[in-house]
Amino acid sequence: MAVDPKVAAVIERWAPRFISNGVPLTDYQEATKAIANWDDWCAAWARRAEIHEAMGMAALDAGKGISAGEHLQTAGVVYHFAKFVFVGDMAQMKASHEKAVRCRDLALPHIDPPGIRVEIPYADASLFGILRKPPGAQSPPVVVMCMGMDSAKEEMASNEAHFLKRGMASLAFDGPGQGEGEYHFAITPEYEKPVAAVIDYLETRDDLDASRIGLWGVSFGGYYAPRAAAFEPRAKACIGISGPFDYGKLFKAQGGNEVFRVRAHCASMEEAYTVAKRIDLTGVAEKISCPLLAIGGELDTLTPPAEQQRMANEASGPSEALILEGGNHCANNLRHMYSPQSADWMAGHLGAG
Amino acid sequence: MAVDPKVAAVIERWAPRFISNGVPLTDYQEATKAIANWDDWCAAWARRAEIHEAMGMAALDAGKGISAGEHLQTAGVVYHFAKFVFVGDMAQMKASHEKAVRCRDLALPHIDPPGIRVEIPYADASLFGILRKPPGAQSPPVVVMCMGMDSAKEEMASNEAHFLKRGMASLAFDGPGQGEGEYHFAITPEYEKPVAAVIDYLETRDDLDASRIGLWGVSFGGYYAPRAAAFEPRAKACIGISGPFDYGKLFKAQGGNEVFRVRAHCASMEEAYTVAKRIDLTGVAEKISCPLLAIGGELDTLTPPAEQQRMANEASGPSEALILEGGNHCANNLRHMYSPQSADWMAGHLGAG
Structure with a gap:
């Protein structure tokens, strides 16, 4: 013990x-x-x-x-x-x-379906992702998967599977401050920038349908994906799981966060707070016009369900909040209550399957 | 708690x-x-x-x-x-x-690959199984999966997957004393009888290669499959996981077993003991001439690894015991240490993939 x-x-x-x-x-x-x-x-x-x-x-x-x-x-x-x-x-x-x-x-070459490592030019360097395509699909839609504060593309196989089985390709990538992107790039609240780079990359490929792109994000990614959707007209639907609406407030209430400080490349918690405050959908959520599904856990103390509820309330497109009774952060304890359903939701909006 | x-x-x-x-x-x-x-x-x-x-x-x-x-x-x-x-x-x-x-x-119709429920004539009634075929395979070999004292075909999806991914069909069935077979039929130590019925059934199908049949069994099935292999020339390879060699001895040492008594349709533990004693590979194991892989867990107190070691020692064909260090009954705590490997072993012997 x-x-x-x-x-x-x-x-x-x-x-x-x-x-x-x-x-x-x-x-x-x-x-x-x-x-x-x-x-x-x-x-x-x-x-x-x-x-x-x-x-x-x-x-x-x-x-x-x-x-x-x-x-x-x-x-x-x-x-x-x-x-x-x-x-x-x-x-x-x-x-x-x-x-x-x-x-x-x-x-990657040996899993079903196989994946490939992709390099995405971004700013003065590159981001890295894993692209997997549903077997046999011609020009499938793509779900761009946004990681959180401590998740990374190596953790995504079971989440990818829900999309792949339903005829969507998956591109899980390490953005700034995440996974392979955390050493050179600091956490970037303006996440529409890396997402734009990812979509630019997808548009260069002729085996995917870049006119049908969905965004998905978990934990911090539950903020990143909606944030990107607010500024990215190429996003056709968006799922955010347990993301913060206003992280500055949570950061302060929780006494800061050392993992955030390090991945924001800040020397002090005070400096990190200035970054945390930029993670705020006030005045931004209303720019989300594509369909939005904001998922949360009733018992989540890290990013309480009021955060996701507020996203759904303030988005201007068709939006809904799915708050899972008894769910913890990311409702990881109740994945079976939302993963299949939300993948069906995405498939519907991207015309997959 | x-x-x-x-x-x-x-x-x-x-x-x-x-x-x-x-x-x-x-x-x-x-x-x-x-x-x-x-x-x-x-x-x-x-x-x-x-x-x-x-x-x-x-x-x-x-x-x-x-x-x-x-x-x-x-x-x-x-x-x-x-x-x-x-x-x-x-x-x-x-x-x-x-x-x-x-x-x-x-x-069944909705899982990947799909399955079908099959009815297998046996004695004065029927046994029931679940047949799944690897996608796209023409006339694949088949692994007949034998359940234990308390397992049933509804529990087999993750075990089936190892065979299916490697180009083998799977037929998990509830034999006498097991699952759907436990009400009408009592536990039957002479398990070559139901296995013969299953193989007779497989031979009636033109979508499978009944000349390439493997047997697999877990827990009690780790006795049933080798027992059937001893008498069934149509079995081309056999995997037994944590089966008893001599269950009478274990039954007695463990003070009987109420689940066994009920599923053996016995009125008393004494009567059940007479059935338990028939679960004994003495003089039988030597008749196993197909390749045998007997798997066990070092720390298994239900059917200790000496049981599986003895099967491998006494079988007359190419045989090996794989005893997993730190493994419990069926080495369920170490499935990743033997499930992929043993499925590769079976694929090799059945010419799959």
């Missing part, structure tokens, strides 16, 4: 997310059992990931592609959770992060 | 099985939290299943087949666990069982 209250809090909050996103129950149980204090987090999870990585590499060597894909996909997500909020030790965090990226990258 | 030691024991033993086989973590947590004593088990799980069933029926009504398939598949497996060892109240058990069967049956 974990003794460090920080460890206990992370475990309590995120267990359903870990499992839903592909961590085997045994890894979750063994990793958390092995963590006496927070400093052990990254190493304990990485040790579990190594088991899957070794099996995946052995399967690759043996020419067993399907097994390799399964093991390396799992290795990637377990390494990702080794990394996810471990900003207190950047060297350790980055080492696990590189392995997460490498494992999922090696898995 | 569960207080009844019987509840605590079931939860402790089976948590990884529940999750691996498709129970959402939240259902597992909420159902077990709601169970103060054993009598509550079936109703608490059924209440969780009802949520999925209602969503599935709503999705069916709305013409959302993919969502319907997901919800009803989950409903089926959660109802199955309401039922699984609840033999102390047959009326309750049977009501949940019927719902498990009905939900999975409704899900």
